[in-house]
Amino acid sequence: MTAYEAHFRVWRGDVEGGGLKDFHVEVNEGEVVLDIVHRIQATQAPDLAVRWNCKAGKCGSCSAEINGRPRLLCMTRMSVFGRDETITITPLRAFPVVRDLVTDVSFNYEKAREVPAFVPPEGLGPGEYRMWQEDVGRPQEFRKCIECFLCQDTCHVVRDFEENKQAFAGPRFLMRVAELDMHPLDAAGEAGIDRKRTAQEEHGLGYCNITKCCTEVCPEGIKITDNALIPLKERAVDRKYDPLVWLGNKIRRRPS
């Protein structure tokens, strides 16, 4: 493949205002969108702000929206676009803009702090934890999260309704609740924390209408909806809407 010139529109501005600026940039074989953004920085707009770090899809820094779709700049190959196609890059549109392609994602860190941490089991010290693979398999999938917040950005609950940010933790942190609730050694229950109930009552699980956009955009391929959010919804049903499960828990002989 030979080099060619591509037409980019990159959002430039800050919280006071801004707009899409046109750039015509050289593209070479094997390049990703982040390479082109760096070339724009190097040749045409040295003050273009972009957040990036590993360039390998593992740090979750370079989240942006390319042609309207939330994606990692470093994991979007230029070969997926036609040579004549205009490529539009904007910052994440669910969060406050800082400058150019950089947004303020502190909403996510606030939500992270609202999820009670892993509660260590009583009587076990460091190095004494023992777990079976079949017990940790489910939460292990969620540990692949690189915290790029693309799922948080695409989730219509907060993207389209700013006022819901207070009540709704977003898919990433509901997945964190699910991860901890499925963790074989988490002793939250013994500490008086009911993760199933708080998922619904404090983290806004009921706002999720399982339309799977979080799963669609996850660069790690985590099945957020099917493996975290829906199981968490079913666990909340156990607590709040199913008297049969309540009765079963009262008379059961073995712990779950």
Next chain:
Amino acid sequence: MATGTDPQARTTSGPDPAAHGVHAPSRAAVPARHLRTDRWWLAPAATAAGLFAFVVYSTWRAFSGADYYAEPYVSPFYSPCVAQNCVPMKGGANWEIFGAWWGLSPALLILIFPLGFRLTCYYYRKAYYRGFWASPPACAVPEPRAKYTGETRFPLILQNLHRYFFYFAVIVAGILTYDTVLGFRDESGRWGHMGLGTLVLLINIVLIWAYTLSCHSCRHIVGGRLKHFSRHPVRYRLWGWVSSLNARHMALAWASLVSVALADFYVYLVASGAFDDPRFF
């Protein structure tokens, strides 16, 4: 860190401060509601068209109250028959629970359960929220409404009843299995025969069971609710099987929706005399 780039409230020279969603004052000022250039509308449009076609067909068939039994086949829309005004079905699920006062089509009494199961199904929820409600129409395409409460309030909070519909769906699937077994008879009720209708009902019931067992509530009930799979090896194995089916839940939802309509249509054709059921043996 004083970078001079910390977010602040937009001044009056910016866009409308009352704007919401992606046009909220603190967000990047992009006039377009979305910038997607692909055919994002195709999937919700196709979903809405498919579901609408099924609703039209099933409404016609459910209210018609006729041509649903052609011995030995009974339409899955009319089984079990729990009213007195049913056509007598030899050996079939004729249970006159509702007596003579029910004057409407007997299908209406039983379709509530499969309808409720599909209406509260996690896959169909996604399908109709996107296709009919535009909530959202597609990822990163804004909703047309100003307020959203999701499934936190009545009536959508009733979606949490899905598992109860699952229990009923298992019973209905069991009865349809019985109907399929009855299909291995000939027109006079002798066993050991098979026709094209038997094959149609057989394919339908396999897909109905696959869809029912691939349900997310089923996955939760058989093992998903456990914290320690290692203490419950049998349920862990079952959970693994259901999880494999669950990964194909969308495909099974559509396949079983089409098959149940086709099975009903086949019985309609045979019962109305428009088509003669070819007998294999």
